[in-house]
Amino acid sequence: MTVNDSPSVAPAPAGQSNAPVPVEVTQVATMRLQDDAQAVGTLRSRQSVTLRPEVSGRVARIAFDEGARVRKGQLLIQLDDTLQKAELSQAQAQLSIARANLKRNQELVAERFVAQRVVDESQANLQVAEAQAALAEARLARMRLVAPFDATVGLRSVNVGDYVKDGADLVNLEDTSQLTVDFRLPERYQSRTEAGQRVLVQLDAMPGKDFEARILAVDPLIDANGRSLAVRAVMPPSSGDLRPGMFARVNIIFSVNDSAMMIPEEAVVPQGGRQFVVMLQSEGEGEGARLVSRRVEVKLGVRRGAQVEVQSGLKPGNTIVLAGQQRLQRDGTPVRVIDMSQAGGRPASPPGELKASAPSGNR
Template sequence: MASKAIYPIVAVVGIAAVSGAAWWFQKGSSPSAPPAGGAPQAAAGAGPASAPAPGSGGPVVVEAARVSVMRLSDDAQTVGSLRSRQSVMVRPEVGGRVTQLNFRDGDRVRKGQLLVQFDDQLQQAQLQQSKAELSIAQANHKRNQDLVAQSFISQRSVDESAANLEVAQAKLALAQATAARLKIIAPFDGITGIRSVNIGDYLKDGADIVNIEDMDAVYVDFRLPERFQSKVRRGQRALLNIDALPGRSFTAVVQAIDPLLDANGRSVGIRGCVDNRQLQLRPGMFARVTAVFGERNDARVIPEEALVPQGNRQFVVKIVDGADGSRTTQRVEVKVGIRRPGRVEITDGVQEGDWIVTAGQQRVQRDGTKVRVVDLNANQAPGQSPEGGAPAARGSAPVAPNGAAPAAPSLASAPVAAVSPAAARAAASGPNPCLIGMAAADRADPPAAPSGGKPAGPRPAARNPA
């Protein structure tokens, strides 16, 4: 029993000896303390001091960007199909044999123009017979009126002749209507398609002859989710990109909104109208539609990485100038508007020209923290232009939503290929067919920014379009 009690004592003594040896070794290998009251000697040839760590008392290094102003559109993307403003398949009401075709395939026709004539010899004979009967009935009735005035016949004979005259007039009208059914005329101005009949063909009633398309204006039908039904209204603009016509864009005017939502897809149907007097678009084309609900020429935007979300609230770290010339931070709550790739609109909380921290927010623990700004894009300090001169002019360098170079206004059509002089004159003459019949309030175009990107007049009050 005594031998077993020795083991724990030996273990405790061994651990104490090892601990003492380790303490003595660390104390002996540590550098000697500097002399009392003396300053530590800097190592010869030492490089510049590194950036101070947070909480060390020096400024914190952060990246920042300015709040810029750009033209921003509140829009939604969808797809749609083009269709003619008016389209009809010409079909006969009665059967007959074709004797005349007064049009060519793809030819422009006018309203009331005779297109197809059927064999109407029998109907014309009936028409001549009805005219002769009407002439006899008119002569008899006039003679009876003269005789009854002289009391040679009774009034009953005059009434009978008047009834016979009405019957003859009805027979003539019937013969004229029967003969008119054998003539097919154009119901409106348009362009004919490719006919499927020839002279001499016998057609039954309802057979397809040729289609007529009114393409001076084309409709684009598209659908949007139901959450946009409160934003879309008549007279708004929509930008169209056609896959079959790359590099070209067209502008449509919203003309109608379906009051009934699709219960399956929970979407609202919308119809826009495109001026097509140059005949560049054709019915059936596939279109990529960007419905524009509103535009702001002076939207304030910041990089998306500058946002610091906290629950349902959004904050940014704003850089302000201190009294002693230093730069300090201030956490500001902001309201977010439209989002674009890499950028986000701020409707309230910051102003144009303010500097916002885009990287290093986690180093800023509280308001009033001194910071040193590093702009990796332009290597500029707050309040200076990228060239190091005066502050950049407002609106002088707008940034496109996709980060590309500034582009032309989104609602302006891109240049198109040259057309014939006749087509150009036809396109330039007359009013826009899409605006005919629309109310003045619906036809008002949205205000556009003048050249240079600066908004006209005072800045409107900021609001959240969402």
């Protein structure tokens, strides 16, 4: 494999040693590069709630089977409502009396037997009675705990006859018709994350299986403690093998480059806030041909392990120095390629047939 032709450089200054500098080299390779980010998350139900009573009372009836599907508005738990029913009956009786008094006083005021003030008072008493009846109905309704949405009930923590206090946990309801996965990303990804992006989800409970989800929403608030961004993605419809609470590994893909130029990180020489690599080029022809160095500024992109993407400055197939750059202070320095895979190192092929050694990951 020949070294790429490049413009010739000026010869080394007078007095500079012309002894070739031994270096190890590699070539700029192209590969498929996926710019992504990994995170861990948790599967969540579309809707989830823990049923709790608003008032204290004794459990009179449990109207569901554990793990069963329930409909919105379906009765789940009935608390003892004997007292509330009695209060409602009393309020309804007072409401009937108030209505009868108002009707009678309206008839009397038409015959001028009572003043209009009496009718106004009867009207006010009727409104009070109606309010008391509505209050009694509301207190009675609070003794019935119903499903707020279509869901699957979990395991109950009470039995018939138990006395429960207001706010006590009774049973959980999970709407698993559609699951979401909640995860967090570092704040540096906030400008690259948006609704509709594709994410790949893997579950430890189901190894070897990938799920494709879509980002539903991104929290506008960045967590001040961890400086992280909360993201929620919608999982694809499942046959019931996915459950809320599962541990998930999320991979969000930002872009894919099928022909990205990659080089080992150790080939990069930082200097003055800029990044350089030392490229080899042929100088001269025939028996007088030799390899010389030339420093090239590069623009770097995504890092993957010990490799880094080169966005500009090089071309695929260019031969670059992997080790020995510190001895190449000037462009045009003669070099001798060595193969470190051989014991003690040995010169590589002649300049016209230069072979790049494979990049080593344990240098």
